[in-house]
Amino acid sequence: MLHSLKGVTPSLNKLVVAISSSALFDLRESDQVYREEGVAAYARYQIAREDKPLRPGDAFNLVRKLLHINQQLDQFERVEVILLSRNTADTGLRVFKSIEHHQLAIRRAAFTGGGPPYKYMRPFGCQLFLSTHQQDVIDALDHGMAAASIVGAPTDDYENNELRFAFDGDAVLFSDASERIYQEQGLEGFIESEKAAANEPMIGGPFKPFLAALQTLQEEFNDTICPIRTALVTARSAPAHERVVKTLRSWGIRLNESLFLGGLPKAQFLQAYKADVFFDDQAEHCRLASRVVATGHVPHGVSN
Numbered sequence: 001m002l003h004s005l006k007g008v009t010p011s012l013n014k015l016v017v018a019i020s021s022s023a024l025f026d027l028r029e030s031d032q033v034y035r036e037e038g039v040a041a042y043a044r045y046q047i048a049r050e051d052k053p054l055r056p057g058d059a060f061n062l063v064r065k066l067l068h069i070n071q072q073l074d075q076f077e078r079v080e081v082i083l084l085s086r087n088t089a090d091t092g093l094r095v096f097k098s099i100e101h102h103q104l105a106i107r108r109a110a111f112t113g114g115g116p117p118y119k120y121m122r123p124f125g126c127q128l129f130l131s132t133h134q135q136d137v138i139d140a141l142d143h144g145m146a147a148a149s150i151v152g153a154p155t156d157d158y159e160n161n162e163l164r165f166a167f168d169g170d171a172v173l174f175s176d177a178s179e180r181i182y183q184e185q186g187l188e189g190f191i192e193s194e195k196a197a198a199n200e201p202m203i204g205g206p207f208k209p210f211l212a213a214l215q216t217l218q219e220e221f222n223d224t225i226c227p228i229r230t231a232l233v234t235a236r237s238a239p240a241h242e243r244v245v246k247t248l249r250s251w252g253i254r255l256n257e258s259l260f261l262g263g264l265p266k267a268q269f270l271q272a273y274k275a276d277v278f279f280d281d282q283a284e285h286c287r288l289a290s291r292v293v294a295t296g297h298v299p300h301g302v303s304n
Contacts, residue, residue, distance in 0.1 A: 014078050015213050018121055019063055019106075020131035021085040021095045023150045025054035046091045053101035054094065058150040058294055059130050060102075062277050065163040065227075067105050072161070072227055073220060082124045083109035084117035086133065121145050127210045130296060141300045146210045148279050148296025151286050162227050164276045165214065166293075167207060169234040169244060171281035171301030175203040178243075179281075180302045194240040201250040202243065206300050207279060208251070215253055229256045231273055237262030267292050 021027060034042040069079045081104070085092050089111045099106050110120040118140040121129055129140045129147040140147035170179040182190035211230065218228050232255050236244060241260045248255065259269050266285060270278050271292040278289050279296040281304060286297040 013216075014080055014125075015066075015217050016080045016082060016124060016126045016128075017063075017066060018082045018084045018117070018124065018126040018129040019059055020117065020129075020133060020136070021083060021087060021092065022132040023057055023059040023130045024063060024083070025057045025060070025095065025098055027054065027057070043088075043091050046087075046094045050094045050097060052094075054098040056102070058132070058152060059277075062130075062163070062294060063104065063106075064102075065161055065276060068161050069163070069217070069227060070105070078220075079217070080108070081106050082120075082126060084120060084126075084129065084131075085109065085111050086114050086117065086136075087111050088113045118143060118145065118147070127213045128207075134297075134299060137297075138299050141206055141298070144206070146206045146298075148298050151295050151297055152290025152293075162229065164229045164231070164274055166231045166233045166270055166273060166275040166278040167211065168278075168280040168282075168285070168298075169232055169236060170205070171303060172205050172207050172279050172298050173211060173232065174205045174208075174244075174247065176205070176281070176301030176303070177203065178240075183302060191240055194236075194243050198239075198242045199246060200243070201247040204251070206298065211253060212251070231255060231257040231259065231275070233259045233266050233269060233273070233275075233278065234261065235263050235266075236260050 022031065030042060030045055033045045063081050066079050067081060070076065083095065083106055085095065087095065092111045108124065110117060116139050117136055118129065121140060127146060129145065130150050131137050131147065132150055134149045137147040137149045167173050170176055178190065178194060181193045214228060214230055218226050237260045257273065261269060265288060267288050270289055275293045277294045277296060279298050280286050280289065281298045281301050283297055286295045289295045
């Protein structure tokens, strides 16, 4: 529900996720009008339908679960979702009315009128940006901020409030340095390199700060009632797992689950884990995973 924030001072200790209007709601019909008939027709289309609520989009359930954490902590804004939209405020009014219709506590927004939204991530204090516009995601990543293109969301689990994140390792939680070795030297070269560097922590990737923010939030709950779970789902296997374990240990970050799959397809494991969202840098992995889970493609690193 939308409320006035006059006089409210934002807390610095909070998780802030930015979302595009097309990731939050299903805007495929209106986007088709924009592509086929242009900006003016798009504006007329949205204004004529201002009072018709938009259907949930690919990231809707994830956002709903994120916002529910505030109720579980009984804190006003421990978790905040910010709307970053390429709409104008005029065409975006339908989005705000849809937010109110679906009773989502989203109060802050930036409407850029076609401009790049990433520039408002740091002023809003965002640790993550989810969008369906790949160039906006690339821009955010290029400026050192975590971002992903949402490519699918078959789940309709609206009753369960537990929020399960899954992350690939190289080029997502970690830098792409090891992936570069794999692509240049093959599997044997990769394994030998990782064994030799087992005691050398890897450099953090674009999602390291977001994972750290999630852990800080997890620590505010009792272990038995924490509604947030995190998992590493990686193609690595032994002996390349040791460097991963020691890197996370050096960062002071603990994951609830770690899956070292040795190249096996990830989709069935994500389904067994009951992930709400999975982040991976490789487009093909994302395509396969998106059949069973909302998937964020992270177009970062040597694979991209």
